[in-house]
Amino acid sequence: MLDIKYLRQNIGLVGKKMNQRGQSIDFDRFLGLDIKRRDILLAVETLRNERNDASKKIGELKKKKADASALIAEMSEVSEKIKGLDENLKLTEEELNNFMLMIPNIQHESVPIGQGSEDNPILRSWGEKPVFSFEPKAHWDIGENLNILDFTRGAKIAGARFTLYRGAAASLERALINFMLDLHTGEHGYTEVLTPFIVNRESMIGTGQLPKFAEDLFKIEGMDYFLIPTAEVPVTNIFRDEILDEKQLPIHYVAYSPCFRSEAGSYGKDTRGLIRQHQFNKVEMVKFTKPENSYDELEKLTANAEEVLKRLGIHHRTVSLCTADLGFSSAKTYDVEVWMPGQNVYREISSCSNFEDFQARRASIRYRQEESGKVEFVHTLNGSGLAVGRTVVAILENYQQADGSVLIPKVLQPYMRGVDKLLSPKA
Template identity: 45%
Template sequence: MYDIKWIRENASAFDAGLESRGAAPLSATLLAIDDRRRAAIGRAQASQERRNALSKEIGQAMAAKDLARAEALKAEVAALKDALAAAEAEEKATVAELDSALGGIPNTPAPDAPLGRDEHDNVERHRVGAPRTAATLGFAPKQHFEVGEGLGLMDFEAAARMSGARFVVNKGGMARLERALGQFMLDLHTQEHGYTEVNPPLLVRDPSFFGTNQLPKFEDDQFWAVTSDLFDNFEPTPGVDLKDALRASFRAARYGLIPTAEVPLTNLVRESILDDKELPLRFTALTPCFRAEAGSAGRDTRGMIRQHQFTKVEMVSITTPETSRDEHERMTACAEEVLKRLDLAYRVVTLCTGDMGFGAQKTYDLEVWLPGQDAYREISSCSVCGDFQARRMNARYRPAEGKSTRFVHTLNGSGVAVGRALVAVLETYQNEDGSVTVPSALAPYMGGVTRIEKAA
């Protein structure tokens, strides 16, 4: 979310940031709306000041028993009342129009974010580990779903009968391995990386989605739930299209299933003023996540890469503007440590301006090597958002020196996606006989199981 005052003072930089994301410049449009807002405020103030002055003149006319003048002044006051109401209505309408426009504009990229149009312009930072291939494994590696189905522990057909496409049922050793991955990540981040574990709500309301910029742009990517109150309390409004009325009623009554724990973790500080001594705050959570994947038709239709329901460990940091860039590097290193301990080959890339997420100023993607696909695939994104989300949530802090408050900076990153980590383990640690060796880092969580084998 932007401050229109900042846009007015930095119009060229604002437009340049949008153009680097492949969007059209908007400063002129936004400032025109703001000009109408300011003009309405000016008219309202002038009308109010004139009314106040007339009130005194009416009193003077009444004291002088000049009834004709008093009546004329009262008529002018009545006219000013209508003008004031019209100006206030115009101000309210332009504020709503401006807020709606600002809410749909992506964050301005950091100066050092690489310029580019799409993923082909991302910049590789470094690689860790040697990718395992047919040559190093000694056999042609299978994709994770072939491994899981071959073991009889990964059932996509049963999931489809219950829930449709993009779901999976993991059973036996596969389910335990997935649970072990999540627990391992949580322990690492809480015991060694200084994050506080949180068990947040999985259902949140619209203001929380707006705070972390899922709304309004990504409304169709969310799963929504409503209670029967939607219909029990619905009353059609005369002159309003029934579909529009139902849509408005639905939005007022709905809850959204979280697409990532970033939403509730970041909103822990919404509408609050923190003491700078409390910062940085670091939160982590292991939660189910839900995404409609509205824009991914035809992509990764087989397997667990792109599911409607998946499990992820999320990291969120709340910091000061002076420390957020260093915190970004720290968070990325925490995510990398997960892959290092699992001995998974990966690379880190800096996303270009055209490939970054809506709320990010700068993003590092961790891409894990998948032998079955013979490719690197994203397993974590770590982003610094500056004060973009804080403004949407009204999350501030009070510096040690100075009376005025400032907006916090927020960061989020996967630490990491558990389902994709399971995919990487299955493809990396598969054996020629179809079994899967358990990574040594997961041994404490597997109860002595060192190999996942075919169900009896």
């Protein structure tokens, strides 16, 4: 959510920024609601003030056993007026609030202006595309040939976009989760948290999934609960409605969680393989920082995500999302894209964002400045470290061998009881 005072005073600038993101906002409606709200507020507060004064007098009169009936009758009328105005105010505030909740964040000045993902500049690249003496296969073929990924059975059990892992694939997924958590907690200074995977509506509003993107979420029928689409939601909401001490910042959390996404609107897209699933595992890093440090922290966060792929020895590159490609809540986002030789494409495997105070304002996460005593919104950031299913894909495709086997990167072998090569359970 944007700061309403800022919006009021910088309508033109915000409009321009929104246009760069391919959004347009009905600012006349905003200004109308904003003025209406303040008008009603002023009127109702004036009446309340009058009533508060009169009520005090009534109390005094009654104490003196004097007659207060005239004043009481008068205030009875005032109260009726207040009631009417209050109702009006509530409706107006609701409307204004809903309006504010639908406005995306303002992008940072360093965000490149563009029309789509093709305009995302490549900032850096690590490693090389592997060279194969044979035609590299896509992971769905590798996984099925090895009998470790079972898309048919996954679909039978649940439906399209669900996969059954068997044997070494299941073990690899688990190894990756532990490897990533150990790296981020042991070397990058994050504290591990394990959260609920179901959250309430307030949490979804806090991080920006609601109210605008309800169709992307799985909702529990008959209850106001949602399956999390990312650990970002429960982790960021840990401090919702709290005022932190400046001393506590920065806070760095890392969490494993499954992620559930309805993938509404992506029918027919990435239907094969593990790329786009209704349920996938992810290790997520979340930071709470002071405003002045958040962009430094974003660089570090992104480097932490890249480090996972470096340790795994997989070629990847990092892009800066342009204005058109930026997510709703984000002020700036870096995507880490991993090379998938079996599909001959780069795939997003991590998305690292600085939300500045956008989520903090929605979720009311603040901190008290030690020197001035002032209360200020924190900045929140998060990034995948990494999407686990897609990492499995990257390993299968990048480390596949001519005989159909797949080598296991060295750093993972201790997590796989020393296994260095995936072989078919049948073999």
